[in-house]
Amino acid sequence: MARKRPATMADIAHAAGVSRTTVSFVLNDRTDVMIPEATRDRVHRAAADLGYRRNAAAQALAKQSSGLFGLVTEIVTSPFAVDIIRGAQQHAWEQDRFLLIAPSEDEQALEPAAIEKLLEQRVDGLILAATWHRAIRVPEIVKDVPCVLVNCYDEEGVLPSVVPDEVAGGRRAARAFIEAGHTRIGHITLAEGIPAQVGRLAGFRTELAEAGIVLDDDLVRAGDATAESGYTEGRALLDRPDRPTAIFCGNDRIAMGLYDAAKELGLSIPEDLSVVGFDDQEILAAYLRPGLTTVALPFAEMGAVGVSMLTAMTAGSTIDDTHVVIDCPLRIRSSVGPVTP
CATH class of the missing domain: 1.10.260.40 (lambda repressor-like DNA-binding domains)
Incomplete structure (x- = not known):
């Protein structure tokens, strides 16, 4: 036909x-x-x-604008990418823009090939979104159009970026324990040196110090973002005769492993041990038993702010704040309780 x-x-x-x-x-x-x-x-x-x-092509030619934004992210490798896309797409629609998405599987640099495909579609601007907070190498071709980085920043510090407030998130985790009366508190970290590990630990330590609580370095254990490290380092903390009554986990997967360690030792959460995670990864945090109190990464909001910044840039406006930090709220569930006598 x-x-x-x-x-x-x-x-x-x-x-x-x-x-x-x-x-x-x-x-x-x-x-x-x-x-x-x-x-x-x-x-x-x-x-x-x-x-x-x-005819979109004819309109773009007449207006010298396609009305398209391109987004590159590791969409195929992370459960968080969909939240960035959701926030960006919704705000793009509100700005009368349409989002074209290209996947990248490169953990270190968002792939030039994916970016080139979007530029071939005459996008007005680009959003490069990482699924974990880090510095990235930005290909030279990105400089052909306005560009905003989401959940990452470029090594040269030239491009505008939107990132989570890791320090404030760490402070919120500490405050949850402080308000429940805990003073002997442990922490299982992410891999050493990445922005999330550095910021979360700094905020956590500072909030405790301001409440007159010293974070014992012997109760800080190095994890690697996996449930296995949560279990292993959790056992190391909970096997101590002077075990902590509360543990802050660098992410929700670590918390999941810690839950297993506590259960194996016959400890109840939150009666014997209070736990706070980080990320608010829905498939984990909401369905652990008891539900995990955790600090949420604002992926949808970061995506929306990235589109807002890019819209202003493509309109010729000056971006006053080129490094925007987005708050990480605490999601209260059932894993934090008062200290038992």
């Missing part, structure tokens, strides 16, 4: 009994031209009846 020929403005003009120029004025929302409302309605009805679609 032959493909139906797309309807044209000439077809609409014939169906509505008006000139092609009138159709063009109506469909392009020209308010500076006096066209009776009844005529406008007739043109819109004819366009709908004929299934008319605007």
Whole structure:
């Protein structure tokens, strides 16, 4: 079966009994031209009846703007990518923009090939979104259009970026324990030196210190973001005769491993041990038993802010704050309780 020929403005003009120029004025929302409302309605009805679609390429050529933003992320490797996309796409729609998404599987640098494909589509700007907070190497071709980095920053510190407030997140975790009366508190960290590990530990330590609580370095154990490290380092902390009554985990997977260690030792959460995670990874945090109190990474909000910044840049506006830090809220569930006598 032959493909139906797309309807044209000439077809609409014939169906509505008006000139092609009138159709063009109506469909392009020209308010500076006096066209009776009844005529406008007739043109819109004819366009709908004929299934008319605007020629995006022709419009982009006329306006010197495609209305498209490109987003590159490790979409195939992380459960968090969908939240970045959701926040970015929703805000893009609100800005009358459409988001084109290209996946990257490179853990160290977002792939130039994916970026090049988006540039071939004449996107007005790019968002490069990492699924874990880090510095990235930015390909030279990124400089061809406005670009914003989300959940990452470039090694040269040139491009605007949106990142989570890791320090404030660490402080929120500490505050949850402080308010429950805990003073002997442990921490299982992420891999040493990455921004999330450094920021979360710094905020956690500072909040405790301001409450008069010293974080014992013997109760800080190095994890690697896996449940296995949560179990191993959790056992090391809980096997101590002077075990902590609360443990802050660098992420929710570590917390999951800690839950297993506590259960193996016959300890109840939160009666014998309070736990706070980080990430708010829904598939884990909400379904652990008891539900895990955790600090949420604001992926959707970071995506939305990235689009907002990019919209301003493509409009020629100056970005006053080129390094935006987004708050990480605490999600209270059931894993933190008061200290038992």
